Amino acid sequence: xxxxxPHDDQTKGMSGPGWDERREALAEKLRxxxxxxxxxxxxxxxxxxQGAAEGLKLASEFVAGVLVGAGLGYLIDRFAGTxxxxxxxxxxxxxxxGVMNVLRSIGAPKPPR
Amino acid sequence: MTEGxxxxxxxxxxxxxxxxxxxxxxxxxxxxxxxxxxxxxxxxLTVAVASAFLYFTTGGRSLVPSRxxxxxxxSYEFIANMLRDATGTAGMRFFPFVFALFMFVLxxxxxxxxxxFFTITSHLIVTFALAVLVIGVVxxxxxxxxxxxxFGIFVPSGVPAVLIPLVAVIEVISFLSRPVSLSVxxxxxxxxxxxxxxxxxxxxxxxxxxxALGIGxxxxxxxxxxxxxxxxxxxAALQAYVxxxxxxxxxxxxxxxxx
Numbered sequence: 305x306x307x308x309x310p311h312d313d314q315t316k317g318m319s320g321p322g323w324d325e326r327r328e329a330l331a332e333k334l335r336x337x338x339x340x341x342x343x344x345x346x347x348x349x350x351x352x353x354q355g356a357a358e359g360l361k362l363a364s365e366f367v368a369g370v371l372v373g374a375g376l377g378y379l380i381d382r383f384a385g386t387x388x389x390x391x392x393x394x395x396x397x398x399x400x401x402g403v404m405n406v407l408r409s410i411g412a413p414k415p416p417r
Numbered sequence: 418m419t420e421g422x423x424x425x426x427x428x429x430x431x432x433x434x435x436x437x438x439x440x441x442x443x444x445x446x447x448x449x450x451x452x453x454x455x456x457x458x459x460x461x462l463t464v465a466v467a468s469a470f471l472y473f474t475t476g477g478r479s480l481v482p483s484r485x486x487x488x489x490x491x492s493y494e495f496i497a498n499m500l501r502d503a504t505g506t507a508g509m510r511f512f513p514f515v516f517a518l519f520m521f522v523l524x525x526x527x528x529x530x531x532x533x534f535f536t537i538t539s540h541l542i543v544t545f546a547l548a549v550l551v552i553g554v555v556x557x558x559x560x561x562x563x564x565x566x567x568f569g570i571f572v573p574s575g576v577p578a579v580l581i582p583l584v585a586v587i588e589v590i591s592f593l594s595r596p597v598s599l600s601v602x603x604x605x606x607x608x609x610x611x612x613x614x615x616x617x618x619x620x621x622x623x624x625x626x627x628x629a630l631g632i633g634x635x636x637x638x639x640x641x642x643x644x645x646x647x648x649x650x651x652x653a654a655l656q657a658y659v660x661x662x663x664x665x666x667x668x669x670x671x672x673x674x675x676x
Contacts, residue, residue, distance in 0.1 A: 360606065364598045368595075368601060372590050376593070401587045404588075404591050408591075
């Protein structure tokens with residue numbers, strides 16, 4: 305008869321240690337849930353097939369860097385006759401470019417602006 | 418022409434047969450082979466179907482859109498939001514370009530899922546041409562709009578002067594690798610997906626030729642084929658999306674090269 309709602313503190317039978325505890329526990333649960341929800345945003349993007357697509361994307365970024373570096377080195381060698389140093393140097397530079405591609409596409413270190 | 422189509426059906430289990438290009442209308446100009454091939458045919462079909470779909474579904478222009486009209490409107494808003502997020506309102510002048518690219522790749526990928534249809538995006542030269550077009554637009558627009566200042570994207574600020582030559586070379590390689598990764602990603606996904614699909618479908622054919630036991634065993638690759646078909650539809654849409662997103666990101670460099 306007295307229980308009109310959980311919001312009504314003055315109502316008889318709804319105060320007391322039992323109710324307070326339950327309210328505290330509920331508030332705690334709600335806070336944790338909200339924190340989880342807030343955290344969930346970016347994590348959601350890397351699930352399932354989207355994760356696989358992301359992986360393939362990063363792999364191709366890296367491989368492309370190495371390939372273009374090697375290709376440039378090979379061309380330089382061919383036209384400047386510096387074989388094999390152009391290929392060696394540009395392969396390493398291409399490796400660096402590939403790593404930078406990957407880092408940039410996951411956005412870990414912001415490119416220095 | 419018919420010879421080529423018969424060839425396609427001749428060997429049902431060869432996984433790479435589907436990528437064969439053959440001439441439908443041979444055209445030779447000088448030493449150039451400009452023949453109209455099955456690849457060209459499906460490019461024309463892709464453009465025709467995409468344009469016809471957009472034209473006829475938006476023809477009604479009802480305030481409460483029909484189903485098909487909302488598909489068109491959703492794809493418009495999807496690309497418009499993507500472009501605005503990546504490049505700001507200044508990038509909206511590239512909307513027709515990005516939208517055309519997205520629709521072309523999407524329809525071409527989905528066309529590849531129809532049995533006996535040719536997948537044009539499973540050829541590296543096609544995707545590479547698209548990627549070079551994107552990078553070409555970025556370079557030409559960047560140079561036109563910002564002049565030599567555009568080359569600032571190769572020199573990040575805050576780098577010690579001693580390291581600038583090294584970093585600039587790495588940045589140039591990184592920039593040149595963009596069309597490669599852009600095209601290889603789309604091409605590899607489509608090629609690998611279609612080969613896998615064909616290999617598993619081929620298992621069904623060759624296993625079921627082995628009699629009762631084989632037919633029982635063929636159920637497994639059949640399940641796999643069904644699952645892969647669903648996956649391939651997802652990949653087809655996803656790769657078109659990735660292509661459009663990266664196009665937006667690269668265009669952003671041309672519009673705002675200032676670091």
